[in-house]
Amino acid sequence: MLEFFNLTQTIHIIVIVGSMSLFTIGLYGVFTQKQLVKVLVSFSMMEMAVFLFFIGLHYKESFTAPILDNNIQTFTNMVDPVPQAMILTTIVIGLAILALALSFGIEYFKLTGTNDISKMNELKD
Amino acid sequence: MNLKKDLRIKHIFLSLLSSILMISIVSILFNIKTDLHQSVGELFLAINMETASANAVTTVVTFFRGLDTLGEVTVLFLATTGISLMLSSAKRVHDKVIEQESFILNIGSKLLLSVIVLFGVYIIVHGHLSPGGGFQGGVVIASAFLLLFLANPNMNLNHSILTFGESISGVSYVLVGLIGLFKLNILFGNFLPHSISQIGDLISGGIIPIIYIIVGIKVGSEITVIIEYFIKREAQNA
Amino acid sequence: MIGIMILFTFISITIVALASILAKDVTTSVIFFMGVGLGSVVLFTLFQAPDVALTEAVIGTGISTVVFLLGIRHTTKEEIKS
Numbered sequence: 001m002l003e004f005f006n007l008t009q010t011i012h013i014i015v016i017v018g019s020m021s022l023f024t025i026g027l028y029g030v031f032t033q034k035q036l037v038k039v040l041v042s043f044s045m046m047e048m049a050v051f052l053f054f055i056g057l058h059y060k061e062s063f064t065a066p067i068l069d070n071n072i073q074t075f076t077n078m079v080d081p082v083p084q085a086m087i088l089t090t091i092v093i094g095l096a097i098l099a100l101a102l103s104f105g106i107e108y109f110k111l112t113g114t115n116d117i118s119k120m121n122e123l124k125d
Numbered sequence: 126m127n128l129k130k131d132l133r134i135k136h137i138f139l140s141l142l143s144s145i146l147m148i149s150i151v152s153i154l155f156n157i158k159t160d161l162h163q164s165v166g167e168l169f170l171a172i173n174m175e176t177a178s179a180n181a182v183t184t185v186v187t188f189f190r191g192l193d194t195l196g197e198v199t200v201l202f203l204a205t206t207g208i209s210l211m212l213s214s215a216k217r218v219h220d221k222v223i224e225q226e227s228f229i230l231n232i233g234s235k236l237l238l239s240v241i242v243l244f245g246v247y248i249i250v251h252g253h254l255s256p257g258g259g260f261q262g263g264v265v266i267a268s269a270f271l272l273l274f275l276a277n278p279n280m281n282l283n284h285s286i287l288t289f290g291e292s293i294s295g296v297s298y299v300l301v302g303l304i305g306l307f308k309l310n311i312l313f314g315n316f317l318p319h320s321i322s323q324i325g326d327l328i329s330g331g332i333i334p335i336i337y338i339i340v341g342i343k344v345g346s347e348i349t350v351i352i353e354y355f356i357k358r359e360a361q362n363a
Numbered sequence: 364m365i366g367i368m369i370l371f372t373f374i375s376i377t378i379v380a381l382a383s384i385l386a387k388d389v390t391t392s393v394i395f396f397m398g399v400g401l402g403s404v405v406l407f408t409l410f411q412a413p414d415v416a417l418t419e420a421v422i423g424t425g426i427s428t429v430v431f432l433l434g435i436r437h438t439t440k441e442e443i444k445s
Contacts, residue, residue: 005366014366016154018373022380022399024147029384031139037389037435041396044427045380048403051419055410065411066170066181067256068324075173075181080166084412085185089197091418092260092344095427096204099351102434103211106358109438182414248417256413264421271429348426355433 008061015056022049036105036115040098047094051087058083177319178253178330186258187336191313194336195298198343202295205347212354226277234276241269249341253330259337263344270349274356282353287346294343301332301339369409376402389439393431400424 004010026049029042058080064072066081109115169189170181178184186194249262273280305314315331323329376399383395400423407416 002364002367005370006364007366011366011369013155014370014373016151018377020147020151020154021377023150024143025377025380025384027146028140028143031143032136033384035389036438037431038384038392040434041392041431042384045383045396045399048399048423051415052403052406055407055412055415059410063411065256065413067413068179075170078170078181079411080164081169081181081185082164082166082190084182084415085190086193087412087415088182088186088258088260088418089194091415091422092264093197093200093204095422095430096201096347096351098427099355099430100204100207100211102430103208103354106434106437107211113440115438180414256417258414261414261417261421264418264426268421268425271426352426352429355430355437358437 006061008059011059011061012057015053015059019049019053019056022046022052034116034118036117037102039117040101040105044094044098051091054083054087174321174324176315176330176333177321177324178333179324180253180255180258182256183253183258183333183337184330187333187340188313188315188331191302191336194340195302198295198298198340201344201347202291205350208351208354212358230276234272238269238273241272242266245269245341245345249338250327250334252337253333254325254327259340260344263341264348266341266345267348267352271352274352278356282349287350290342291346291350294339294346298336298339298343301336305332365409369406372402372405372409376406389435390432393428393435396431397424397428400427 023046026042026045029045030039033039033042060079063077063079066075066078066084068075105115108120114120169185173181173184176184176188178188245262245265247262248257248265249259252258252262270282302313305316306312308314308316313332317331317335319329319331379395379398379402383392383399386392386395400419403423404416404420407413407419
């Protein structure tokens with residue numbers, strides 16, 4: 001039973017179901033929440049689900065991290081380094097974009113005094 | 126009561142819609158073959174030994190995909206410019222006593238500042254030998270300044286040093302790429318080659334630690350500026 | 364062994380995320396989101412990606428939560444304390 005859980009195919013199935021359920025919870029939050037900051041929390045949750053999905057699907061059984069140390073002297077049997085490099089920079093940029101979105105919300109609150117997204121309809125006819 | 130019943134039906138309908146969406150996405154994803162036979166990453170691992178850097182992810186970020194990192198640094202710069210334009214009416218927080226300034230937090234943050242900055246510099250410089258690098262170390266340095274702001278929100282940072290550091294690092298990133306172009310006819314070429322036997326030393330890996338130090342300075346100063354704008358904003362009372 | 368740890372962490376992340384979305388107060392929501400970040404750091408380490416885990420540990424549980432809390436402070440009406 002323990003060997004069944006360590007297979008690559010089983011771990012891929014667990015990753016798909018888990019990260020897509022996190023994505024769906026965030027999507028439900030975007031649909032139904034009324035306060036601005038909670039909508040941004042839901043967006044960040046959807047982002048995190050995509051990162052987990054991306055790195056989880058590149059995992060293979062008994063492959064190690066792509067770094068040399070005292071025990072590992074050659075670059076064989078290692079996990080792919082390219083998706084890790086891409087996700088690394090994306091996490092930092094996600095933080096900067098979150099700060100930008102919050103600064104828009106802060107300025108809007110200073111102008112009109114509401115942080116309820118159903119009342120932000122100045123562009124409607 | 127009618128409004129509450131409408132909201133309840135809407136929530137149930139939306140949760141049903143989300144679960145149907147999730148089941149369809151998962152059933153599509155189950156049929157995808159997830160084992161790739163030959164990908165770019167395996168080729169990168171095979172020639173990683175020649176660059177004399179022990180961390181393959183660092184080599185991919187700075188050397189094999191150096192142009193992509195230049196784009197990410199540009200996006201960071203644009204986001205910081207947008208934030209400073211939006212919150213440009215930041216005034217000093219008024220000197221009214223909101224709460225008692227904590228003595229322990231004041232003294233403790235000044236003691237811990239040097240240790241945290243040293244730790245951040247260690248993470249940046251050893252990026253090619255162990256997990257770490259410019260992005261991680263830059264954010265650690267910014268968190269040291271966040272600790273100082275928590276103790277005393279009226280603290281003034283020297284904006285000229287921050288601006289100088291940010292612009293110098295941005296210019297030198299492009300300069301490093303152009304020097305590689307002129308010397309070796311490759312953009313971001315390795316113009317300081319080290320031999321393979323030096324793998325594992327501190328001074329090895331060619332231009333890889335140089336690029337990561339530049340990225341670390343830029344990320345650290347930008348996130349410090351972002352946090353300072355958020356804290357110094359005058360709080361709006363009702 | 365690793366498979367069971369991954370399964371357990373995924374289940375706990377889902378429960379904490381559900382608690383974060385269904386919370387009434389917005390500060391509670393942000394604190395539970397920090398818990399999701401912590402769980403994802405554990406997951407990134409189990410997937411043999413230490414660089415990504417380090418980045419998420421510093422950003423997700425430090426700077427991101429502080430930026431959210433500062434945004435909450437500037438977008439809610441403060442009550443006048445007597």
